Amino acid sequence: MPERPHWQVQEAKQRFSEVLRAVENEGPQTITRHGEEVAVVIDIDQYRRLTEGRRSFKEVLMGPPISDEIAEVLEEIESERKNDFPPLRDFEIELGLDRPVDEGSS
Incomplete structure (x- = not known):
């Protein structure tokens, strides 16, 4: 140049x-x-x-919805990530959060 x-x-x-x-x-x-x-x-x-x-950063955040093309890309990313991580319920079971809490013990 x-x-x-x-x-x-x-x-x-x-x-x-x-x-x-x-x-x-x-x-x-x-x-x-x-x-x-x-x-x-x-x-x-x-x-x-x-x-x-x-547009300013604020205008982007407060502005109209994103374009259809960008929305499609974000949806694709979201669906790929869902496949990468197990459902939250699996984590609850693994951590023992699926059982009722015994209110009599402290």
Whole structure:
């Protein structure tokens, strides 16, 4: 991947109009501070494409039900896991939890 054009912060501040023109003509522009990449300036349309349809974690939890495709995958996983583990009743018997509690003993 070719290296993205970069600008030092001070240079980008002084030549901001040029940075914006470069974004329009050449694509994303990287801003550096002391040689470290700190930001990227991108075209607004590209930004909108990148952020389109994004929902916060809260929106995902509180939002509409999951898609049918995801629901099918989850159902498949659930059915596979049911086959991997015995029913809870088997654990109750194994642990002796299936017997009535003797209330007279302590």
